[in-house]
Amino acid sequence: xxxxxxxxxxxxxxxxxxxxxxxxxxxxxxxxxxxxxxxxxxxxxxxxxxxxxxxxxxxxxxxxxxxxxxxxxxxxxxxxxxxxxxxxxxxxxxxxxxxxxxxxxxxxxxxxxxxxxxxxxxxxxxxxxxxxxxxxxxxxxxxxxxxxxxxxxxxxxxxxxxxxxxxxxxxxxxxxxxxxxxxxxxxxxxxxxxxxxxxxxxxxxxxxxxxxxxxxxxxxxxxxxxxxxxxxxxxxxxxxxxxxxxxxxxxxxxxxxxxxxxxxxxxx
Numbered sequence: 001x002x003x004x005x006x007x008x009x010x011x012x013x014x015x016x017x018x019x020x021x022x023x024x025x026x027x028x029x030x031x032x033x034x035x036x037x038x039x040x041x042x043x044x045x046x047x048x049x050x051x052x053x054x055x056x057x058x059x060x061x062x063x064x065x066x067x068x069x070x071x072x073x074x075x076x077x078x079x080x081x082x083x084x085x086x087x088x089x090x091x092x093x094x095x096x097x098x099x100x101x102x103x104x105x106x107x108x109x110x111x112x113x114x115x116x117x118x119x120x121x122x123x124x125x126x127x128x129x130x131x132x133x134x135x136x137x138x139x140x141x142x143x144x145x146x147x148x149x150x151x152x153x154x155x156x157x158x159x160x161x162x163x164x165x166x167x168x169x170x171x172x173x174x175x176x177x178x179x180x181x182x183x184x185x186x187x188x189x190x191x192x193x194x195x196x197x198x199x200x201x202x203x204x205x206x207x208x209x210x211x212x213x214x215x216x217x218x219x220x221x222x223x224x225x226x227x228x229x230x231x232x233x234x235x236x237x238x239x240x241x242x243x244x245x246x247x248x249x250x251x252x253x254x255x256x257x258x259x260x261x262x263x264x265x266x267x268x
Contacts, residue, residue, distance in 0.1 A: 001039060002179075004138050008044045009077060010099045011054060019099060020044065026131055033169055034180040040138070042097070048080050054101045061105025062120060070120045071111060074098065078114075095137055097130075099123055108136035128167030132160035141174055142235060149239040153215065153224060172200045172213040173228045173237035186212060186254050193250040195223070201254065205262050212258060214245075221245050225258055227265070240265050 008023065010016060023042045030038050054073070062070035077098060078086050096118035106129045108119040119133035132155055135141040141156050150157035152168055159168025175181050184190070186201035195201050195214045203210045211226040225241035241261035245252075 002034070002037060003039045004041070004095060006040060006042050006095045006097050006134070006137070008042045008097045008099070009081075010044070010047050011050065011077070011101065016044075016047070022127060022130065025127060026134065029127075029131065029166075030134075033175070034178070037180050038178075040134070045081070045085065048077055050076055050080060052076060055103055058101075058103040061103070061107070062100070063105065063107055063109075070098075070100075070104065070107070070109060070118075073100070074111060074116075074118055074120075097121070097134075097137070099125075106130070106133050108133050126161075128155070128160040128162055131155060131167050135170065135174075139174075139178055141170065144171070144237070147236075147238060150237070151239075153217070153239065168217075169215075171226065171237055171239075172211045172224065173226055173235070176200060176202075176211065176228075177235070183211060188253070188255060190254045191250065192223070192245050192252050192254060192257070195254055196221070196250070203255075203258075203262075206266050208266055210240075210262065212254060223254070223258060225261055 010019060027040050030040050057068055057070060057073040059068050062073065066072055094115065094117055096116060098118060098120045100120055100122060102122040102124045104120055104122045106121045106125055108117065110117045117137055119137045121130055121133055135156055144150050144154055144156040145158055147157060150171060152159045152162065154171035155167050155169060156174065162168060176183055181200055183200040183202040184198045186203045190201060195212065199214055201212045203212065209228050211228045213224045213226065215222060215224050223243040223245060224239055227238045227240050241258065243257050
């Protein structure tokens with residue numbers, strides 16, 4: 001079980017009941033997608049009145065040059081807290097979530113001199129935006145929105161921006177890397193039905209590690225094929241194929257469906 005405590009501070013004029021409901025929903029969502037291997041708890045502190053205008057820290061959405069950025073804001077926040085509270089979470093929990101005004105952009109950063117990582121989100125942030133920042137804060141997942149192949153199929157890409165209230169799952173490589181799922185080895189006999197139950201399969205194709213995920217989105221099922229590798233120190237998952245499947249494809253062999261894509265990608 002991976003357990004995380006996130007100290008959560010709401011700055012003034014934030015609707016606390018709505019945020020408590022949102023954070024509870026995020027706890028349940030991460031527990032479900034991790035198959036109860038990840039437990040997130042939010043320790044919500046009372047509102048903090050800074051005594052200084054938040055807008056002073058909002059150039060570039062809080063990511064501008066110091067002192068007018070979120071790092072300086074976080075220092076002010078810590079100064080406003082009771083010393084015992086600060087000492088407690090600085091020495092035991094290094095995760096801080098701050099709910100600020102709507103002029104801030106959601107982002108995750110750190111205070112070098114205090115060994116503290118934090119996420120800051122605006123008071124009108126969506127469920128997906130908060131879940132995305134927690135992906136950075138708790139699991140050190142990278143932004144993947146520059147990887148166009150992932151599109152809306154990953155929380156750390158454009159999948160965080162869905163407007164139906166529920167973001168996309170983290171892509172298969174992230175969930176496998178986090179230890180939330182053990183992929184099955186796809187062999188000559190693995191069918192689409194097998195993969196629909198296990199969700200993720202792994203294939204060693206001409207010395208390339210490939211993941212295949214069964215995913216249903218907008219009532220349409222498909223197989224997502226991922227190139228799962230590092231480039232230097234950068235974890236660099238890509239989707240190299242999407243293959244729609246229907247109920248009648250359940251007995252079809254996975255390798256038979258995806259081999260043409262793999263041959264095209266990894267032909268020598």
